[in-house]
Amino acid sequence: MKADPTGVLTGAHYLDGDFACGEGAMAAGCRFTAGYPITPSTEVVERISRRFPMIGGTFIQMEDELASMAAIVGASWTGIKALTVTSGPGFSLMMENIGLAVMMETPCVVVNVQRGGPSTGLPTMVGQADMMQARWGSHGDYELIALSPQSPQEAFDLTIAAFNLAEEYRVPVMFMMDECVGHMTEKVVIPPADEIEIVPRRLTAIPPKEYLPYRVEGKLIPEFARAGDGYRFHTTGLTHDERGYPVMSAECQEVCVRRLVEKIKRNTDRIVRFDEENADGADVVVVTYGITARVARMAIDLARKMNIKVGSIRLIVVWPFPEKRIRELAGKVKAFVVPEINYGQMVLEVERCAAGQAATIHVPHGGGGVHDPNAICEAILEAAK
C-alpha cells in the first residue's frame, strides 16, 4: 500500500536526523506518539507535536518513559501506528513494556537517539552503547528488530522501514540512532506519497466468533483484531495459549515463546539488511553502523591508499544480526575490524560468527565523540598483517 499523502512532506529539505525521523514516522502513517523529553531525542517529538494536529495525529507528553511505552502499546491495540522516542535513561525505563509489546505481539516503534552512558552519562554527546540493551534489555527470551541509520536521509527512510517491519512481524522495532546522526543537518529528499511503500495495519477478516487472538495455524504471525471491533479478545503479558489465556506450564511456554523467537529467526534472511562494499576478496572487512560507518569510510580510504584490501559491511538492520554473511566471510578474510562508540558490543556478535576462523579486532570509543579515523586505519593495518 502507498503512503497516505497527508503525512508526507514531499520535497527536498534540510533536516536534522531527529526531524527526519519524525517525518519518516508521519509518512509511515504513525498517528499516535507518546514521549517524555530527553536530549538528544526531543526534537523528534517536537517535530511531531507541531505537525500532528494538522494530519489527524495525537501526541501526548506522558509523565515518564514507562508511561510512554505503555501508552504506545495500548494505542497500537486500536490499530493505530504508534511511536515513542527517547534516549538511554528513558530507554532503560521502557524495557519492561518493550517486553510486553513483544509478548502481546504489538507493532510499534521505539526510537533511541543514543548518547553516552551509563546513567545520565553525556546527555548532549554521542554514544552507541545501547546496542546490546536494544537486543537483550527486557527480561526473558525474545527476538526483535533494530535498525541504525547513518544520515538524516536514512533517518527518514529507515523510520518508514521500521514501521513496516513492526507491522509485518508484529514486534516492537528499535530505531537505534545516535546523537551525531540525530543532530546533523543534511539534505533529505522526501518522495511523493505514491512512491512510499507502506505496510498498513492488517485487520483480521476472521469473524469474531471464530477468532482466537494467538491462533497461527502453522504460520508464524497471528491475525490482528483491534479493540472496539467486537472481538472481545484477551491479551496478556503472561505466557498464553492461542486464546490469549494465561497457561502456566512449561509446555505452553515452549509453544508461546518459541514462536515469538522463531517468527524473527526464521525470517532473518528477509529482515537482515546491510551495505556491503568490496568484501569479497578483501583481507580485512570493517563492520560498522550508524555514525561510525561514516567515520570508518575515511579510514577505509586511507588503508586502501596503502594497498590494503579492505571491504566493509555496514549494518542497517542491526538485529537480527547478519550472521550468515559474517560466517561466510570469516572463512575468507584475515580479520574483521569493528569500530563502535562503546567498549565492545556488536563486536561480540562479529566475534561469535567469526568463530575463530578470522581475527576480530575491536576499535572502542567511550563516547562523547567519534573515532579518529587514524585509529580505525591503524586497526585495519594491524589486521591485514
Next chain:
Amino acid sequence: MSTTVDPNQVAVDEHPVSPFLRMDRIPHIWCPTCGIGTVVKCFATALDETGVDLDKTSIVSGIGCTGRVAGYMKLDAFHTTHGRAIPFATGLKLGRPELLVTVFSGDGDLVGIGGNHFIHAARRNMDLMIILVNNFIYGMTGGQNAPTTPLKARSSTMPFGNFERPFNLPHLAASCGATYVARWTCLHIRRLTKSFKEAIRRKGFRFIEVIAPCSTLYARLNKLGTGFNLMQFYHDNAEIRPDADTRDVDIEFQDNIICGKFVDEERPTFTEMMNEHYQQKLGDKYVPLPPEGGLLHE
C-alpha cells in the same frame, strides 16, 4: 425452592453474569471469602443495566489478584504490566476515542508502583473509569505492605505493624482533579453498582475505590478472621457520608470506613481540551483523530 446445578450442565451459563464473563475461565483463582469477585459482579451488573455497547468497552488491568479481573471479563481485555494499566489505557483511549475504557486493578498496582500515572491521568482528566480494589495489602505476592496499609496493621514486610502513613485515596484522586470520586466497600453492592453505573455514564477521570477483603493475607496476618468477618466489620463500621470532605476520609486500622460519592463534577476531558484548543488555534487546519481511530488499515 432451589435448584442445585451441576456445573457441567449448560445451566451455569444461565447465571446472569455469564454474558459478561469468559465462562471458560471460571472458576476464578480468587480465594474463598476474597471480595474481588463481588466487585466484578457489581461491575458486570452496571454494564448490563447501563446497556453500554460491550463491543466498544475495553478493560485494562495491571498485575495482582485484582489485576486478574481483565482476564475474566468478556470485553476487549488487556492484562498488562504491574502499575502500567493507566498509561496503557490512555493509549487505548487516545487511539480510539469512541471506546469506553475502564481500568480495574489493585491498590498496590494503581497507587503504589503506578502512583505517578494515577495522579497525572487525574490531572489531565483523562477519560478513564478507574476501579481500584483496596484490600490494604499486596495480595498476589504474599501480603507485603501497600501504600494503603493502615497504620499499625501487619503485613508480611511490616511484621511488627505498619509505621508508614497510608494514602487517603479519595482525597488523592480529588485533589489531582478526578471528576468523579466514590468509595464503597464490597458489601455495598447496590450503592457500588449505582456508582459504577453513574461513572460509566460520566466522562473524565472517574475513580471508585472499593474496600474489599483479602482473606488469605490481610485478614490472616492481622488475625481478623476471614473475609466473612471483614464483611461483618464493614457492615458495622462503614459510615455513609457523601458530603464528607475528602480530607477527612482517612482509614485507620479497624476503624470506621467513610463511604460515599464525594465528587461528581463536569470538567472538560483531555481530549475535549485538546480539540477545543487546536480548533481555536488552528481553525480549519486542525484535523482531529477520528473517534473510530487512526488511519491506514487495509
Next chain:
Amino acid sequence: MKYWRKPLDFDQVKIPRGEVRIIADRCKGCGFCVEYCPKDVLVLSEEFNRKGYHPPKVVKHGECVNCNLCAMICPDFAIYSVPLEEEASSDQQSAVSSQQSVEEQGTDR
C-alpha cells in the same frame, strides 16, 4: 405469606417471588449469601461440594423474594435467583410451580 387484614391495593402489589439456583461446585463456602439474604432463605449445607466446600442450601422454601442479593454478593458467581410465576400466592403453590418450571427448563436443555 399471610395477611390477617388485606391491604387496599393487595391485588395490585405483587410480592416478587424467586427461586434460587445454586451452582454448588463453584461455591467456595464463604457464607456471604447465607448471611446477607434478607429472608434467611439459605444455610450452608453439611455436604461438601467437589472442591470440599459447603455450598448453601435452601431452608425456607418459597420465601425467596428474588432480590438477587445473593447473586450480587457471591464472589464466585455460584448462586442466583430467577423470578417465579406471579400467580403463585401461597408457599405451597410456589414450591410446586418452581419445581415444575425447573423441570420444564431441564427438559428444554
